[in-house]
Amino acid sequence: MWLLLVTALAGKVAAVLISSSSPATALVLWFGPDALLAYHLFVPRAQGLVRMQRRFKTAHREVWLTIDDGPDPEDTPRILALLAAHDARATFFVIGEIAARHPALLQSIAAAGHEVAHHTHTHPLASFWCASPASVQRELDAGLAALRAGGVRPTRFRPPAGIKSLWLASALRARGLACIGWSARGLERRPGDAEAVAVRATRDLAPGAILLLHEGPRIPAAIRVDAIRRVLERLRALGYRCVVPCADPLKEPPAR
Numbered sequence: 001m002w003l004l005l006v007t008a009l010a011g012k013v014a015a016v017l018i019s020s021s022s023p024a025t026a027l028v029l030w031f032g033p034d035a036l037l038a039y040h041l042f043v044p045r046a047q048g049l050v051r052m053q054r055r056f057k058t059a060h061r062e063v064w065l066t067i068d069d070g071p072d073p074e075d076t077p078r079i080l081a082l083l084a085a086h087d088a089r090a091t092f093f094v095i096g097e098i099a100a101r102h103p104a105l106l107q108s109i110a111a112a113g114h115e116v117a118h119h120t121h122t123h124p125l126a127s128f129w130c131a132s133p134a135s136v137q138r139e140l141d142a143g144l145a146a147l148r149a150g151g152v153r154p155t156r157f158r159p160p161a162g163i164k165s166l167w168l169a170s171a172l173r174a175r176g177l178a179c180i181g182w183s184a185r186g187l188e189r190r191p192g193d194a195e196a197v198a199v200r201a202t203r204d205l206a207p208g209a210i211l212l213l214h215e216g217p218r219i220p221a222a223i224r225v226d227a228i229r230r231v232l233e234r235l236r237a238l239g240y241r242c243v244v245p246c247a248d249p250l251k252e253p254p255a256r
């Protein structure tokens with residue numbers, strides 16, 4: 001992170017120094033490092049600010065199904081029934097303030113053998129990239145408190161839409177949280193039906209893939225849950241099992 005910030009600052013100083021003799025080069029020096037910083041903030045696969053796991057190691061036909069933005073009183077029970085019918089395991093990246101309203105859903109997820117993980121407290125999609133260190137810490141700690149009140153101690157975190165912040169890496173480290181990305185996603189709000197979502201989520205499938213799907217009211221009604229059902233059916237037809245990989249022998253998160 002500091003390397004990116006120092007590079008950006010040095011670029012601006014150099015741009016000012018040479019602006020009168022070489023304005024074109026000055027423009028590149030002024031904006032180039034900003035573009036690099038934006039890339040590492042906004043592009044989910046970029047690893048410069050936070051290392052985000054995008055695949056897991058396996059010697060078998062196994063994938064990791066992850067479901068974001070719940071829990072949801074309508075969708076979660078139906079998804080749990082689908083997972084049980086397919087003998088599949090999944091990780092639910094839940095939003096803290098929603099989880100606080102539905103602690104019983106967290107317990108249902110965990111009791112069925114799935115993982116509950118952290119997806120911020122309020123899902124600040126538009127502002128997370130520029131959140132202050134205190135805001136990032138509040139998002140993490142309020143979410144942790146909500147999950148712990150529901151009996152869950154998460155070890156994994158996913159930022160909203162994979163957007164990072166300058167202060168995220170150190171805040172995650174201090175709380176023993178690993179950052180988890182994805183290798184394919186359903187993009188449920190793009191035009192298309194549930195089948196199109198399932199095709200996107202299972203495109204370029206390979207052992208160790210991490211699939212990202214969503215639950216909840218922000219998903220179009222015709223796609224909610226049905227896309228996950230179709231993904232599970234496609235995976236079964238292709239001979240893949242849904243597993244939740246073991247966390248790194250990652251120490252119990254420090255008590256806060």
Ligand SMILES: [Zn+2]
Pocket residue numbers: 068069119123159160161
């Ligand atoms: Zn989300």
